[in-house]
Amino acid sequence: xxxxxxxxxxxxxxxxxxxxxxxxxxxxxxxxxxxxxxxxxxxxxxxxxxxxxxxxxxxxxxxxxxxxxxxxxxxxxxxxxxxxxxxxxxxxxxxxxxxxxxxxxxxxxxxxxxxxxxxxxxxxxxxxxxxxxxxxxxxxxxxxxxxxxxxxxxxxxxxxxxxxxxxxxxxxxxxxxxxxxxxxxxxxxxxxxxxxxxxxxxxxxxxxxxxxxxxxxxxxxxxxxxxxxxxxxxxxxxxxxxxxxxxxxxxxxxxxxxxxxxxxxxxxxxxxxxxxxxxxxxxxxxxxxxxxxx
Numbered sequence: 061x062x063x064x065x066x067x068x069x070x071x072x073x074x075x076x077x078x079x080x081x082x083x084x085x086x087x088x089x090x091x092x093x094x095x096x097x098x099x100x101x102x103x104x105x106x107x108x109x110x111x112x113x114x115x116x117x118x119x120x121x122x123x124x125x126x127x128x129x130x131x132x133x134x135x136x137x138x139x140x141x142x143x144x145x146x147x148x149x150x151x152x153x154x155x156x157x158x159x160x161x162x163x164x165x166x167x168x169x170x171x172x173x174x175x176x177x178x179x180x181x182x183x184x185x186x187x188x189x190x191x192x193x194x195x196x197x198x199x200x201x202x203x204x205x206x207x208x209x210x211x212x213x214x215x216x217x218x219x220x221x222x223x224x225x226x227x228x229x230x231x232x233x234x235x236x237x238x239x240x241x242x243x244x245x246x247x248x249x250x251x252x253x254x255x256x257x258x259x260x261x262x263x264x265x266x267x268x269x270x271x272x273x274x275x276x277x278x279x280x281x282x283x284x285x286x287x288x289x290x291x292x293x294x295x296x297x298x299x300x301x302x303x304x305x306x307x308x309x310x311x312x313x314x315x316x317x318x319x320x321x322x323x324x325x326x327x328x329x330x331x332x333x334x335x336x337x338x339x340x341x342x343x344x345x346x347x348x349x350x351x352x353x354x
Contacts, residue, residue, distance in 0.1 A: 061318060062328040063352035064093035064151065064303075065345070067141065069132040071335050076140075078338045079132070083141045085342050086148065089349040093149035093181070094141060095330050098134045098156050099124070101192040108190045112254050112272040135168055142176035150180050153270060153305070153330060154252035156187035157207040159196050162232055165210070166217040170243040178244030183270045183303070184211065185252040204257065206231050211249055211265055218243050250303060254282055256289075263289040268301030273332065276320045279304055283324050298325070305330045308344075311351035318352050 065086050069079050083094055102124040109116035138150050150172075157165075173180040186207045187193065193200045209229045216227055217239040224236035250270045251262035259282065262269040269286055271279060287297035304326045306317055314331065321329050331348055333341050 061322050061326060061352075062092035063318075063349060064095050064149070064328055064330040065091055065348070066095045066097065066153065066330060066332040067137060068333075068335075068338070068341065069096055069134075069137045070099070070128045070130070072129075073335055073338050073341075074130050074132060075338075076132075079137065079141065080144055081338075081342055082345070083145055083148070085345050086349075087145045089346050090353075091148060091345070091349050093151050093328065093330075094145075095151045095153040095183075096134045096137045096141075097153055098159075099128060099131055099189075099192065100133070100156075100159055101189075101195040102128055102131060103189070103191040103195065106189060106191045108188055111188050112274075114278070135172065138180070139172050139175070142172060142179065148179070150176060151250075152181075152183045153303075154183040154185040154250075156189075156192070157184050157210045158187050158193055158200065158203040159198055160210075162210040162213045163217070163234065166214045166239075167241075169214070169247055170218060170241050173243035173245075173247050174241050180243070181248045181250060181268075181301075183250040183252055186258070202231070204261070208261065208265055214249070215246065218246050248301065250301060256285065259286045260289050260293075262286060262300065263293045263295065266300065268303065268327075270303040270330075271305055273305045273307055276317060276324075279321075279326075280324055283326075287325075301328070302326050303328045303330055305332065307331070308333045308348055311347055314348065314351040 068074055068082050105121050106119050110119055134152055186203045190200050209231050213227055213232055220239040225239045226236045227234050248267040250268040251266035252270045290297040290300055304321050308331050318329055
């Protein structure tokens, strides 16, 4: 099972130097992948409920900024980290597709993957924060269907053999255009989300699935549902790359969690090291990598 770490690119301790030192130390420790998270807007007030627990929960005024600012942008962060490293994988966890123009997104991702030598996986979701889309001037209606067509458009541009490509969908439409640059290979797309709808989307159109942090018991329920839906769609459940997420609370606890994840058929565990003094976090990285590999 692979081990990944969430980059410290958001929150009170985030800084360019911390991100650089974290990424390079993680690569030196043999960590498999570095993940970046996605928020383009941190509104003070939101009526949207956070949906990834067992029950949707409200978000207190100011909580997003208090915990996630400064918030260095996802794609810019991954591009910079790609230039600072040479072998470690890169991933998004998860990019909110309704906030992005799919043509521009396809070009950015293909460029990043080519520049990094094919190190990118793209975790995606439909989002939960309506106020974020409103601030960006992006539509929020039918966001599940829009996101699926966005994925189709990405693959159309990335995998095109013809010199010009056109696309005519329900939400996106363009005349023949040059699709280059192509990524180093079709970028794997991992679908995030815990609802039955999100799990079915992963089963239908995903190369894999990515979970938010949750208990092992809840994760077992989600994996069982995902496997059932994947088999019902005529695909092998083993063919989907499965990513679990957890917060680091000590070497022994992480090792025990990883053992449980392996038994569930998880391929990769993404670890978030809680906010602390940056130097202490850097010093802790070998311990985290060793604990996950035991």
